[in-house]
Amino acid sequence: MAATIKDIAKYTGLSISTISKYLNGGNVLEANRKLIEEAIQTFDFKVNEMARGLRTNRTMTVGVLIPSLENIFFTSIVSNIESILLKEGYSTIVCDYKEDPQLEEKKLQFLFDKMVDGIVLMPLPDNDNLVKTVIARKTPLVLIDRLIHNVDCDVVLVDNLNASYNAVEQLIIRGHRRIGIIAGPQNIYTAQERLKGYIRVFEDYGLKIDPALIKHGDYQIESGHKLLLELMENEKPPTAVYVTNYEMTIGSIIAINENNIRIPDDLSFIGFDNQDLARIVKPALSIVVQPVQQIGETAAQVLLKRMSKDQRGFPLVTRLKTELLIRDSLKKVES
Amino acid sequence: MAATIKDIAKYTGLSISTISKYLNGGNVLEANRKLIEEAIQTFDFKVNEMARGLRTNRTMTVGVLIPSLENIFFTSIVSNIESILLKEGYSTIVCDYKEDPQLEEKKLQFLFDKMVDGIVLMPLPDNDNLVKTVIARKTPLVLIDRLIHNVDCDVVLVDNLNASYNAVEQLIIRGHRRIGIIAGPQNIYTAQERLKGYIRVFEDYGLKIDPALIKHGDYQIESGHKLLLELMENEKPPTAVYVTNYEMTIGSIIAINENNIRIPDDLSFIGFDNQDLARIVKPALSIVVQPVQQIGETAAQVLLKRMSKDQRGFPLVTRLKTELLIRDSLKKVES
DNA sequence: TTCGGTTCGCGAAACGTTTCGTTTTTTGTT
DNA sequence: AACAAAAAACGAAACGTTTCGCGAACCGAA
Missing domain, CATH: 3.40.50.2300 (Response regulator)
Known part of the structure; x- marks a missing residue:
């Protein structure tokens, strides 16, 4: 049904590997580049992420695990994370664990089974071990909002x-x-x-x-x-x-x-x-x-960095500042 | 790194295809079944969903697209959908389109590119065409909360x-x-x-x-x-x-x-x-x-049904009842 | 014991990519 | 015009599954 690399190869008269090279940003003769792009247009070709993932061991998917989907603060962060990641072609699997430690572990396992390329986690307290096991698996991990002590991990916090x-x-x-x-x-x-x-x-x-x-x-x-x-x-x-x-x-x-x-x-x-x-x-x-926006964006960016194997500055602890809006609800009193 | 079907085959002395058969619910000799299960345990084997997906054209992933992630009513529904689908092994990609028709289209396209097996959509009004094109692509689709006229589609509504x-x-x-x-x-x-x-x-x-x-x-x-x-x-x-x-x-x-x-x-x-x-x-x-819970659950169940190629009763329009809680904020007046 | 019918297991091809070592083409230099 | 070097294209193998057609093993009935 859907067009494959083969169709593009046939149309352009080039080999499969050349098309693949083009798709992955390799150099291709100017004339061929145009030809390939034309073919991609006409066939509406989209890379089959599953075939690609099978070869490369990447899913282009990240997991976001938060305590609850019924809390606007959490979901706004998710919304921002998602926007950034989508621009880079990643999809975001959002799970909540309803503030339940058992579920937290289960859903994390689920994300692993899905072989996500990275994880953003807002962890429960007292669950240091869970975080440690995640880190042991070498899947890039960014914590948000809540710090876990005694664990080296990228984290985005608010001061x-x-x-x-x-x-x-x-x-x-x-x-x-x-x-x-x-x-x-x-x-x-x-x-x-x-x-x-x-x-x-x-x-x-x-x-x-x-x-x-x-x-x-x-x-x-x-x-x-x-x-x-x-x-x-x-x-x-x-x-x-x-x-x-x-x-x-x-x-x-x-x-x-x-x-x-x-x-x-x-x-x-x-x-x-x-x-x-x-x-x-x-x-x-x-x-x-x-x-909120900065939290999400920062977390996404740090994760992207780690997923591209850039380990500089690890562990990166970002502490964002809040803003204090002073309005009319304050009054002076004599003390 | 991770164990594959091959490892299980080697361990059990069976062939790859037999293992595969077992994994997909086929019949296998009692003795072999035990052996296989033992092997799976010891290797902590997990099916590689990407390889499987490549063969079967299924991603075990569904897309949920809602107007906004900053609205509790929407996200509670998502939370319930996700719980049900996860039990069946599906992951849920949640996107929001920030009430923007352009974005709605873009994110929907994104979900298609990711080859989701099904979609739950809370659509904007005046976007009938979008829904029609989705349906034309034969990807199972369930609408929630909002009806689109002149289109045959499963939908879960509240009365x-x-x-x-x-x-x-x-x-x-x-x-x-x-x-x-x-x-x-x-x-x-x-x-x-x-x-x-x-x-x-x-x-x-x-x-x-x-x-x-x-x-x-x-x-x-x-x-x-x-x-x-x-x-x-x-x-x-x-x-x-x-x-x-x-x-x-x-x-x-x-x-x-x-x-x-x-x-x-x-x-x-x-x-x-x-x-x-x-x-x-x-x-x-x-x-x-x-x-809220029923909406999510029903949507998930209808979608699961469609994804398993069960087209009975199409289009299924589920209209759920609200509950009216009468408390102390009502008073009689003479009219 | 033999035979037909089931059940179970096997081997190989296929899914759509990437990757690597090799061959071909292009480019630049003399 | 010839040659070396660089650039581009190629072919084949591999990733981990499922599927399909066959052969082997087993069962019960005659």
């Missing part, structure tokens, strides 16, 4: 610690001392970092932290809602709150509005991740914006 | 019309007559259907529709926010509002809370898609819930 530091610092500068934080699950790397930033800035300013103002949620809308209310029910409620992911920011906003908490008069507020929210909510929210 | 009908009917039953709707873009199939349901139930009850209460948004948070406020600024504001997707529901909720509109006293409210929201918002929201 979550300083993201928090800067956000909370802005609150401190404005005189706030009782600052609540709605942090993420304790075993997740990004959540740990975001909390560390909060703690460090307090230390740097020589201020004391009230443990009652630190709340751990599960990164879902519902816990944002619940924890914000818990914070406000404190006998000495915070004058400012910093929420550390998108879903919990939505939850918090809903709680705030429901309870007629006035921003920024009753409470100064800094949220996370989504510019839309910042625009909509009145008064405009201040938020920490992650460089 | 959006009756979803709206039932939702709005509940409002009418409770005495509401001025019911606002925040509908989607006019050229999107699901949006049209959801609006039709609204219109039909008014007709069936012999009520008149006030065009000022019909607002068209773009399915984004921001337009939900804006349009809800527009509705309420009407000189005769609605007593109830029905919002037709997730993002706009969030936007509306934020607007409602910001403006201290009391639900259900000032306004009865029915939203769309997300159970989380229903739980969080006080009072609990009534919402239309789409059967």
